[in-house]
Amino acid sequence: MTTAPRRPNVLVIQADQFRWDCLGAAGNPDVQTPNLDRLAADGALFTNAFCPLPVCTPSRYSMLSGLYVHQHGAWTNHSTLPPALDTFPRSLRRAGYRTAAVGKMHFTPTYLDVGYDHMALAEQHGPGRYHDDYHRELREAGLAPVLDLLDQEEHLRTQAPASYWETYGSGRSDLPEEWHSTTWIGERAVQELKGWTDSGSHLLHVSFVKPHHPFDPPAGWDEMYHPDDLSPLPGWTERVPEADRGHQHGYFDYGGLTEPVLRRVMAHYYATISQLDHQIGRLLDQLQASGLYDDTLIVFTSDHGEYLGFHHLLLKWGPMYDPVAKVPLIVKFPVGSTGTSRRAEVDDALISLVDIAPTVLSACGVAPAQPLPGLDLAEPRVVRRCVFAENRTGDGIVFMARSATHKLLLHSGVSGALTDAASAGTPAGVHGLSPATTSAAARGSRDALYALMTDPFELHNRIDDHAHADQAEHLRSELANWMLFETPTPTYLDENAPQIDAENVPPEDQTALADHRTYFESKATGQSS
Structure with a gap:
């Protein structure tokens, strides 16, 4: 009697607001990320990966569901x-996986x-905290993250000291390291991994x-990190460009953001990354100590x-430029899987976070509950002509369509493109738009095209070039093809939705229905009855 091979374990590690090039493996000369670098040496590093919307919760829901934001609606x-939409944790739980989440x-x-059986949470923004x-x-220990509260709670921010504004919210935490959120999350994640066994x-x-x-x-x-040892990352400008003046007061007034101040901010940003990298190293070490590293998708x-x-x-806060959208x-694929050959590979293909759900499900041999628009990253080379993102602003929706060579940011006029495409019955219909239709005056002055x-x-x-x-x-x-044909909004269906309580409503009786x-x-x- 042959036994089926054991399905791989899955470890998903997520950071928040992590710039894509702030990794040693991605070529950053200053930041120290030895553990993420060794993970990249055992797997594939994707250098053109994009989020579907550069805001925390919508992006997280897209990663979990494998759907774009206009499809899941959050x-x-x-x-x-929406509870009717499936997620890869739910799919794995139905397949017998033990599922847990730690952190934010x-x-x-x-x-x-x-889809998580157990959750140990450390939140930051909103009522979750x-x-x-x-x-x-923290409260039981008589502690409070004061700097974090002043930064995150808008009604408290006005009470922040001058040093907060002068440093752009950077500085030493008021919590000891053992109570810092990074340490707290890392410690509880290690304890979860210690509970993993070979039998499940x-x-x-x-x-x-x-x-x-x-x-x-x-x-x-x-x-x-010493600020004087750091260099501004590519794209730093001495002042806010004219086109971005409307975004310069999103959180801070950037009038005082000189290069020395920026380097001081970078020193603390990099330090939080290195501390995070240290905790990730503990997770990798635990998997290796338990003999589960090779067979785990990370x-x-x-x-x-x-x-x-x-x-x-x-x-x-601002346009979907690459540093915030990427x-x-x-x-790191489990040994013996299709993706094993991708070890120590650097891939510049266009990738989206919606690709994570189909990648995880495929590696685990679990079929998605509904068709997903994403791609399996275990394949030797993902081919995608464009990657897309979207965001809501105060006056509508902004779309991003990015190829390997150009990026389009469309604030207005997309309805015309979609209407033309739909009336033509094919995405080719939008090619017939006249130059007048696509002028800046017709679309709105905030639309942009960049020759990357x-x-x-x-x-x-x-x-307008x-x-x-x-x-x-x-x-x-x-963009029109993506919205209209490739990623339509799912139809919501719940056969067991609540009905009115009235005498003329028949009971749920399948025999009587048949x-x-x-x-x-x-x-x-x-025929007669």
């Missing part, structure tokens, strides 16, 4: 993933069931709060990126 940090999930309600395990334990299959989702602002490493870590990523000086901006992504091969830092808007008109039309066509159907069908076919 557009903001205060939103709920950013769900509403806080302990929303997306007043429900979670971490803050309850496990999924653990570990989600760190950091390096999300405030950039507040604990004592010791805060002195790891994914490391972030929900969105961070400007960190790009266009003289910080954080994530995310780090490392996938010659303008990698997205400083020169070519939307006739030399790039074909590329603009091509990306508009790709008898009723037989009667009418017999009449329709001319």
